[in-house]
Amino acid sequence: MKSHPEKQFVAAAVAVDVALFCIKNQKLHVLLIELDRPEFPNKWALPGGLVTPHENLDEAVMRHLQDRGGEGESYIEQLGTYGDPDRDPTGWVVSVAYLALTTADTFVPKTSSRYKSVAWVSIDNLPELAYDHKKILADAVLRLKSKVNYSNIVFALLPHEFTFTELQDAYENILEKHIDKRNFRKKMLALNLLEEVPKVKATGAHRPAQLYQFKDRALHITQTV
Template identity: 45%
Template sequence: MATETIKVTVDTVAFAVEQGALEVLLIKRKLEPFKSLWALPGGALEETDETLDQAAARELLEETNVGGVYLEQLYTFGDKGRDPRGRIVTAAYLALLRQEGLELKAGSKARGVAWWKVNELPELAFDHASIISYARQRVKYKLEYSPAAFMLLPEKFTLRDLQSVYEAVLGKAVDNRNFRKKFLNTGVLQELNETSQEGSFRPARLYTFSLEEFEKLPDKPVFMF
């Protein structure tokens, strides 16, 4: 009985929140299979001694020009039939980013690179729609017990900015008063003597997140909304 060769690839789900919407970074494929379809940035390991972490960082940089960001291994996807080229297992990674300051540039294997609203995705290559859905669910869980939301925010932000991140990831509105009360009671937000003008509304107070105060908490808060 012939032994089936299993190949390993990496893919990265890079999320950002822009104007209240959760967005994911995609590339437009230049090569078959799925030529001209949008897909997650990723590819095969190039060297025998290259680690999965190294490959994910390299592919993200080569295909989108995004580098130097924190990548967390998400899950391994290996169902038969997920890739028409044969049995290919992919290690998916998660990145939480801010779009400001990023200069996107498509690599040699891509026809384009762009942010897409998660709720308005085009037809995607491979099983990437399922991978994105899994990644979003993971981020929802992370918002409950970790400082993940602050990776999607600038250093200085308003309470409305913070609430917008939660609403974008959760895909629903949250109660304004309850949300603010929960966060302010934890002590992890440091109020600044600065304000931000939000449209026609009155100036809003700016805050920063204190990881030091978060780590001091004897019981980590559970931000469920």
């Protein structure tokens, strides 16, 4: 690491902030931390932290997620960068925001001495957020909603094996609208992203459901779900 290219400049702290989502109790949840700072009484925030010169931005995100309890794989994608001079009252912090997705069972929130708590919070029951995190979170939800319509991105929110009803629930939850069962099946199968696994899931006094999995658990752009 050498000196900076310009003689005179004011340096910023570069941070990442992550809107990490999962589906819990059939509802979309986001991971939030409860701050323990006098400037932000009773405020919550998105997880994140500073970036160091020894890692790229994606690596910084993964490191901070692991610190907050991430164990399994998480899907991450960059959302945008928030750099208003006054967004953080404690100094000039330019923050690169990420959208991240995981499954509730592979991510058990882990707190630390720096925070009061770390928890999954339903997105229709949000507390007050510090900094500009309300805006970041709104942008993340918007991106997720939009991307669900033209990609297989939900793969990152579901367990590896799932029933068609669970898949449809995920879509209905994120899009906040009812979807016709027959049409949904037709379209999903036509996209050719799924394959049956030779198992069924029995959950009560009714016909067991066939299990499916995504052929490829990586992002694919599809056009219209």
